[in-house]
Every structure is written in C-alpha cells, then in structure tokens.
Amino acid sequence: MDPQVQSALSSAGLQTYKDLLMVPVTDLMKVTGLSFKQVEQVLTNAASAWRSPPLTALQMKLSLSVHCLSLGCPLMDELLKGGLPVGGVTELYGQSGAGKTQIALQLCVSVQYPQDQGGLDSGAVFICTEDSFPVKRLQQLIGEQHRLRPQLTALTSQINFSDNVYIEHAADLASLRLCLSQRVPLLVARGLVRLLVLDSIAALFRSEFQASDWMERNKQLISFSSKIKDLSQQFNLVVLCINQVTDVMDQSGGSSGPSPSLGLCWSNSVMVRLRLTRLPQWVSEGGQHSALRRLEVEFSPHLPPHSLPVAVWRGGVRGLQ
Numbered sequence: 011m012d013p014q015v016q017s018a019l020s021s022a023g024l025q026t027y028k029d030l031l032m033v034p035v036t037d038l039m040k041v042t043g044l045s046f047k048q049v050e051q052v053l054t055n056a057a058s059a060w061r062s063p064p065l066t067a068l069q070m071k072l073s074l075s076v077h078c079l080s081l082g083c084p085l086m087d088e089l090l091k092g093g094l095p096v097g098g099v100t101e102l103y104g105q106s107g108a109g110k111t112q113i114a115l116q117l118c119v120s121v122q123y124p125q126d127q128g129g130l131d132s133g134a135v136f137i138c139t140e141d142s143f144p145v146k147r148l149q150q151l152i153g154e155q156h157r158l159r160p161q162l163t164a165l166t167s168q169i170n171f172s173d174n175v176y177i178e179h180a181a182d183l184a185s186l187r188l189c190l191s192q193r194v195p196l197l198v199a200r201g202l203v204r205l206l207v208l209d210s211i212a213a214l215f216r217s218e219f220q221a222s223d224w225m226e227r228n229k230q231l232i233s234f235s236s237k238i239k240d241l242s243q244q245f246n247l248v249v250l251c252i253n254q255v256t257d258v259m260d261q262s263g264g265s266s267g268p269s270p271s272l273g274l275c276w277s278n279s280v281m282v283r284l285r286l287t288r289l290p291q292w293v294s295e296g297g298q299h300s301a302l303r304r305l306e307v308e309f310s311p312h313l314p315p316h317s318l319p320v321a322v323w324r325g326g327v328r329g330l331q
C-alpha cells in the first residue's frame with residue numbers, strides 16, 4: 011500500500027480490515043482526506059484480504075461442528091479426511107469376508123471417545139438384518155483399547171464400551187421400519203447414540219421382492235432411504251449402511267468386480283460410498299496374518315477417489331503404509 015495512504019489510515023485510527031470495511035466511503039474520504047479513487051483501491055484490497063476462499067455448501071455445513079467420526083486409524087482417517095461424515099449416509103460395500111463388519115464394530119468403539127480423540131462422546135445403535143451381532147469380536151476390540159491407545163488408559167478404563175452399543179435385530183422390512191421410526195429416534199433423542207449402523211439393507215430388499223415387484227421395491231427403497239437420510243440430518247448422526255455384494259460377471263464370463271445392487275434411487279441418498287475389496291495377497295505383522303484389503307472412496311462430495319491398502323488385525327482394521 012502507498013505509504014501516504016497508509017499513514018492517512020493510521021492517523022484516522024483505522025487499523026484493521028474490519029475497521030475499513032465498516033465505514034461508508036464518504037466518511038472514509040472525510041476522516042482520511044484521501045480521494046475517492048484511493049479509498050476505492052483501499053477497500054478493494056481490504057475486501058480481497060478479508061475474503062476467505064469460496065466453500066461448497068457441504069464444506070460450510072461440515073465446518074460448523076464436529077464433522078467426522080474417526081475410524082480409530084490415522085491412515086484410514088487421512089483417506090477420509092477425518093472419518094465418516096456426521097449428518098450424512100455412508101455406504102460401505104464389498105464381498106463377504108471383506109471386513110465391512112469389522113470396520114463397523116471399530117466405529118462403535120470409536121464413537122464413544124470424546125471429540126478431541128476423534129469420537130462423538132456417545133454410543134451406537136447396530137441393526138443386524140441377516141447375521142447375529144458379533145458380540146465376542148466387539149469384546150475383543152474393546153479389550154484391545156488399552157494396547158491401542160496406551161496414552162488414554164485412564165479414559166478407556168472409565169468408559170463402559172459394551173454398555174453403549176445398542177443391538178437391534180430386524181429380520182424383515184416391517185421390523186426395520188419399526189426400528190427406524192420408533193426405537194432409533196428414542197435412543198437418539200435421549201442423546202445415547204450418534205452412530206447408526208445398518209448391516210445390511212440390500213439383503214432385506216433382495217429377499218422380500220422378486221424382480222417383477224420392481225415398482226413396489228423402488229417405492230419402499232425411496233421411503234426407507236429418505237428415512238435414514240432424514241434421521242442423519244435431523245439428529246446429526248453418522249449413518250453407516252453396509253451392503254454385501256457378489257461379483258458381477260462380464261460378457262466373457264470373467265468377474266468385473268463387485269457392484270452395489272440397490273440402484274440409483276438408493277445411490278441418490280448416499281453421501282459417501284466406500285468399497286472394501288479382499289485381495290488374494292496376505293500380509294503379516296507381529297506374528298499375525300491377514301488377507302490384504304483395499305479400502306476405496308468410490309464417490310463423495312468432499313473426497314478425491316483415492317484408496318488405501320488395509321488389513322484386519324486382532325486390534326481392528328488398520329491402513330498399511
């Protein structure tokens with residue numbers, strides 16, 4: 011800035027961009043003795059220095075509060091820019107044995123940590139549709155917390171991790187609807203839950219509808235997907251929907267990889283879609299062996315389509331360098 015203009019501004023007591031931008035142009039001219047052209051230049055400079063870079067609506071929403079739930083692994087959190095988004099639906103899909111449920115269980119533990127440790131200081135509701143809830147594995151993950159977060163031993167001994175995971179079973183769509191419209195809102199409204207896991211939805215729709223019932227199926231799917239989207243937004247929940255998929259065969263009979271099967275009306279309700287693939291290679295660490303997996307961001311409004319190799323250990327799912 012021109013030193014003469016600078017000294018005129020400081021003699022008038024205008025020290026900050028805010029001071030300048032709050033005063034009408036004519037008053038600025040009067041108190042500084044500057045010309046209209048000089049004042050206009052000062053205001054243009056102040057406005058461009060004051061303005062922050064443009065943000066998308068999602069970035070603004072995410073910046074308002076704690077916006078992510080950590081997965082409890084720095085590399086996976088880095089892939090997802092902090093974790094799963096609050097106030098939106100994340101879909102995680104992959105073949106059987108890929109490790110989807112392992113990630114969901116890990117989140118049920120992570121959500122219970124305070125916000126400065128990546129959690130939401132709350133509990134989780136886990137809705138099983140096909141399989142029974144893997145209670146032993148959850149206990150094992152809880153038992154591993156002392157080893158995984160040694161700096162938080164005092165905190166981990168205070169949290170009763172297993173008391174804050176509410177397990178629901180919904181064997182058909184009617185029970186799922188009841189659960190989502192009555193029991194889940196009750197838990198959420200009491201502040202007991204900030205994570206909702208649905209394991210899995212595609213199975214229910216596959217078993218209840220024939221191919222010829224596509225119209226009714228789509229109607230139900232739209233109503234169901236808007237219900238979970240509303241729940242996530244109304245209560246600022248993290249919603250994780252797990253879907254198992256089978257390999258899709260291409261025309262030559264080879265596998266073109268797994269693909270989610272619920273169609274476009276479902277995809278439109280999903281904010282982030284992640285794919286977990288189990289690969290044929292194995293990795294070892296500290297005497298433990300695991301099949302290699304790849305966790306991939308398939309789509310998201312705020313993440314690039316990156317991927318990360320991961321493995322499942324006794325302590326949970328971890329990214330590999």
Ligand SMILES: Nc1ncnc2c1ncn2[C@@H]1O[C@H](COP(=O)(O)OP(=O)(O)OP(=O)(O)O)[C@@H](O)[C@H]1O
Nearest residue numbers: 105106107108109110111112113147254322323324
């Ligand atoms: N205690 C453990 N220690 C190490 N790895 C484990 C442990 N428990 C499970 N795993 C790994 O996780 C895999 C099962 O993962 P998970 O149950 O999450 O699969 P999934 O993707 O949910 O499959 P499905 O769709 O069939 O439920 C096992 O094959 C094993 O590799």
